[in-house]
Amino acid sequence: MPPNGSNSAAAVWAVLRKECRSEWRTRYGLNAALLFAVSTLTSVSFAVGRLPDRSDLLAALLWVVLLFAALASLAHAFVREVEGHTLTLLRLVASPTAIALGKLLFNLLFLAVLEAVTVPLFLVLMGGPPVHWGPFLLILGLGSLALAATTTLVGAVVSQTRGRGALFAAVSLPLLMVVLAASVSGLRAQWDGNPVATEARLLAAYAAVVLGASVLLYDHLWED
Amino acid sequence: MILRLSLFLWIAAAMLGGFLWAPLVTALGASTRVLYFHIPSAWITVLALGWSMLHSVQYLRTRRLDHDDQAAAAAELGVLFCIVAAVSGALWAKAQWGTYWNWDPRETTIFFLLLIYGAYLALRSAIEGEEKRARLAAVYSVMAFVTVPFLIFVVPRLYATLHPSPILPQQGERGAMDPRIRICFLAMLAGFTALFFWILSLRVRLVRSERRALSESAAQS
Numbered sequence: 001m002p003p004n005g006s007n008s009a010a011a012v013w014a015v016l017r018k019e020c021r022s023e024w025r026t027r028y029g030l031n032a033a034l035l036f037a038v039s040t041l042t043s044v045s046f047a048v049g050r051l052p053d054r055s056d057l058l059a060a061l062l063w064v065v066l067l068f069a070a071l072a073s074l075a076h077a078f079v080r081e082v083e084g085h086t087l088t089l090l091r092l093v094a095s096p097t098a099i100a101l102g103k104l105l106f107n108l109l110f111l112a113v114l115e116a117v118t119v120p121l122f123l124v125l126m127g128g129p130p131v132h133w134g135p136f137l138l139i140l141g142l143g144s145l146a147l148a149a150t151t152t153l154v155g156a157v158v159s160q161t162r163g164r165g166a167l168f169a170a171v172s173l174p175l176l177m178v179v180l181a182a183s184v185s186g187l188r189a190q191w192d193g194n195p196v197a198t199e200a201r202l203l204a205a206y207a208a209v210v211l212g213a214s215v216l217l218y219d220h221l222w223e224d
Numbered sequence: 225m226i227l228r229l230s231l232f233l234w235i236a237a238a239m240l241g242g243f244l245w246a247p248l249v250t251a252l253g254a255s256t257r258v259l260y261f262h263i264p265s266a267w268i269t270v271l272a273l274g275w276s277m278l279h280s281v282q283y284l285r286t287r288r289l290d291h292d293d294q295a296a297a298a299a300e301l302g303v304l305f306c307i308v309a310a311v312s313g314a315l316w317a318k319a320q321w322g323t324y325w326n327w328d329p330r331e332t333t334i335f336f337l338l339l340i341y342g343a344y345l346a347l348r349s350a351i352e353g354e355e356k357r358a359r360l361a362a363v364y365s366v367m368a369f370v371t372v373p374f375l376i377f378v379v380p381r382l383y384a385t386l387h388p389s390p391i392l393p394q395q396g397e398r399g400a401m402d403p404r405i406r407i408c409f410l411a412m413l414a415g416f417t418a419l420f421f422w423i424l425s426l427r428v429r430l431v432r433s434e435r436r437a438l439s440e441s442a443a444q445s
Contacts, residue, residue: 153367157360161350171347174339175367178374206374213370217363220284 011094015102019077020109029080030113033073037118040065041125050127055191058128059184065122067147067180069114074151075168077103077110078159091222100218104152111144128191135196139186142203146179149210156221178206231418238411246404255319258312260409264416265309269337271420272302276344277369280362289435290428292358295365296348297427301420303341310334333375340368354435 023029044061051057081087090099119140123131151172158168186199242260249256276298283291313334314324325331347364351357401409 150367150371154364157347157364160356160360161347162352163350167346167350171343171364174336174343175371177336177339178371202374206371209370209374210367213367217284217366220359220363223359 008098011098012101012105015090015094015099016105016109019102019106022080023106023110029073029076030110033069033076033110033114034117036072037065037069037114038121040068041118041122045125050125052127053129055129055188058126058191059187061126062119062122062187063143063180063184065118066111066115067176069118070111070147070151071169071172073114074107074110074148075155075158075164077106077152078155079164082159082164087222095219096221097215097218100152100156100214100221103156104148104214107148107152107155108144111148115140115144132190132193135190135200136187138200139183139190139196139203142200142207143179143183143186146203146207146210147176149207149214150175150179153210153214153217156218160222175210179203182206228422231415231422234411235415235419238408238415241404242408242412246408247402249402249405252320255316256405258316259405260412262309262312262316263409264413265305265312266334267413268305268416268420269302269309269334271417272298272305273337273341273369273372275424276302277365280365280369283358283362284366287355289354289358290432292354292362293428293431294424295362296345297424297431299341299344299365300427301423303338303345305416305420306334306338306341310338336375337372340372344368 044065048057048061051061081090094102151168154172154175155168158164158171161167182199182202186196186203189196189199239260242257248254276295279291279295279298283289283295310331313331317326317328317331318324321328344361344365348357348361351360
């Protein structure tokens with residue numbers, strides 16, 4: 001089947017809307033991810049208690065919570081299509097690039113919702129030093145972009161393997177280590193009142209490179 | 225046969241030279257000699273990853289399974305050399321730094337290369353169908369390769385390293401190699417590279433004959 005579907009911004013937008021609607025109808029992906037994030041957060045909080053002056057630990061724990069919640073849920077967008085046998089129909093109406101970009105935007109939105117719940121809860125429960133919101137949100141946003149860009153491509157690949165979701169975390173993690181290191185270092189610098197420009201540039205460059213490579217690779221995701 | 229024998233003699237001679245002829249670096253003592261194994265292995269680890277990714281791109285362009293065989297075989301060998309590099313590095317670190325592993329940036333980088341190879345091979349083993357496996361593995365390989373420069377060049381800048389400079393110091397600079405060490409080292413580097421390509425060709429030939437045998441037995445039945 002040739003990839004002859006529509007490849008415009010309208011197609012990307014349509015895929016995004018369709019994703020949001022089907023997620024909203026069941027909400028089980030989001031509910032599972034939120035519960036997972038809150039459970040991880042609770043175990044972390046119970047295990048270490050409040051950390052008012054340990055910015056190094058806070059930055060690491062926050063990203064570990066976010067990363068685990070993301071790895072538990074972001075393959076879902078593609079796995080759902082494969083399990084529901086709806087991918088073929090989707091591919092008839094949109095090009096692989098439009099599908100993947102639509103799902104990438106959906107994953108970003110998904111992460112934003114996840115973080116909107118998890119991050120305030122984390123800050124309240126762990127009781128860290130005051131947050132510098134500008135640098136904090138910059139690092140969080142760029143880190144999420146890099147995370148979503150990587151996991152969307154890996155999710156599309158992993159959804160076509162035996163056992164689908166099982167490999168997702170193991171296969172994504174080696175690619176995400178740079179994101180984790182830079183984001184943790186950026187959040188720590190922000191809490192310590194240091195500049196975050198190096199980490200922000202690094203995350204932005206990483207996201208740009210991964211997105212660029214993804215756009216070239218999306219065309220090869222499906223063909224049979 | 226002659227090529228194989230000369231490769232064996234070449235590596236043996238370089239090794240003997242390293243142990244008997246070349247001097248030791250004063251500050252490093254006997255642990256100097258790890259460089260004849262460690263640096264060539266680390267070089268092959270990176271070379272194998274590059275070779276694998278080059279053939280993955282070629283596969284995506286041409287869809288010839290030959291390229292996938294090359295990519296998979298290079299990744300398998302990459303794991304082997306990556307382990308040799310990590311273990312020899314850890315032994316050297318024990319002698320010089322007092323601990324086998326302390327997440328020095330170079331140790332971090334080599335560990336992630338190992339993870340990437342592992343993930344690539346795990347992914348391959350989970351996909352049914354040759355064409356599909358080749359295609360998806362190639363997509364993953366390209367993606368992994370574009371993230372590697374960040375690991376190799378960026379992580380050491382975020383965290384301070386104790387590791388000796390990865391670039392050979394020139395004559396007269398601080399830490400310049402003794403010429404005899406340099407000769408043995410470069411000979412080992414060339415020997416390891418030849419060894420890599422020889423084993424690679426064996427592995428690729430093995431996979432091809434397996435595929436031919438499979439298709440012949442399928443044709444007979």
